[in-house]
Amino acid sequence: xxxxxxxxxxxxxxxxxxxxxxxxxxxxxxxxxxxxxxxxxxxxxxxxxxxxxxxxxxxxxxxxxxxxxxxxxxxxxxxxxxxxxxxxxxxxxxxxxxxxxxxxxxxxxxxxxxxxxxxxxxxxxxxxxxxxxxxxxxxxxxxxxxxxxxxxxxxxxxxxxxxxxxxxxxxxxxxxxxxxxxxxxxxxxxxxxxxxxxxxxxxxxxxxxxxxxxxxxxxxxxxxxxxxxxxxxxxxxxxxxxxxxxxxxxxxxxxxxxxxxxxxx
Numbered sequence: 001x002x003x004x005x006x007x008x009x010x011x012x013x014x015x016x017x018x019x020x021x022x023x024x025x026x027x028x029x030x031x032x033x034x035x036x037x038x039x040x041x042x043x044x045x046x047x048x049x050x051x052x053x054x055x056x057x058x059x060x061x062x063x064x065x066x067x068x069x070x071x072x073x074x075x076x077x078x079x080x081x082x083x084x085x086x087x088x089x090x091x092x093x094x095x096x097x098x099x100x101x102x103x104x105x106x107x108x109x110x111x112x113x114x115x116x117x118x119x120x121x122x123x124x125x126x127x128x129x130x131x132x133x134x135x136x137x138x139x140x141x142x143x144x145x146x147x148x149x150x151x152x153x154x155x156x157x158x159x160x161x162x163x164x165x166x167x168x169x170x171x172x173x174x175x176x177x178x179x180x181x182x183x184x185x186x187x188x189x190x191x192x193x194x195x196x197x198x199x200x201x202x203x204x205x206x207x208x209x210x211x212x213x214x215x216x217x218x219x220x221x222x223x224x225x226x227x228x229x230x231x232x233x234x235x236x237x238x239x240x241x242x243x244x245x246x247x248x249x250x251x252x253x254x255x256x257x258x259x260x261x262x263x264x265x
Contacts (some may be wrong), residue, residue: 007192007212009049011219014263015040015078015079022088026143029094029150031055031164035189037084039218046079047125049118051212051248053168054198054205056095056102058112059087060121060142065114067098069105070200076251084125086138088146092160097150102199118143156243159183160197167205174204174234210234213250214241218257219264226253 005011015038022030026252042044052075062083079106093196095102098112124137166172166179173179180190187202194202199222210233217229230241 010263019210023143026147031089034087038079039082049076054208055201057087061085065112065118066109068109068138071107086121093153094150095197095233106199160193172209176181219260222261
């Protein structure tokens, strides 16, 4: 399920970026860990554009720990100087340990009071250590802290984890009806679960994954037919794909494809 760059709109612009599987003890809490590192020359700014997964992220940086809600639009961050982050893409079972209503933090982030994990991760991410060693130590520190904070998950929390596979897995649902059927719940119940654990509607989660796939396939096959791509991803037609791109990314599919091609040259 781990894809090295899906959701990143211009992977060629990335500094060092790694996604790692979670240790077994937190596999029910974390989809994967992600670690960017950068060391840019003075005056150089690297803009990272994202169409994020429909989930919450716990992020440890040198000066803070934050919880980021799901997003409804593409987002970006401008990197400069030297830095790193250690993030965890959270499964639904982890959400209750941080926020009562994920809908309250959609498109925003909150600071988490976690001086102990901040200290442990900062100690692990020293540049003198090999990348594999510091990444492993940082992931282990976050995993241990997260397991202690989350405690044991309820049956409802674990059932909600199926949202991850249905909407974010290798074979995602193409419609709300399909997602409800795969979870063996009604569409109304699916709506409640998505609101409770993600803060987004199932339809919005489906659109997010479609856009990720569309962007990835346009980068990989820049000469591909967009109408065919729209049909394969479950859009009614090319116009619906274009509308989603404009609403979420602020650019047309053709414009994105041209920009992505230039960025990779």
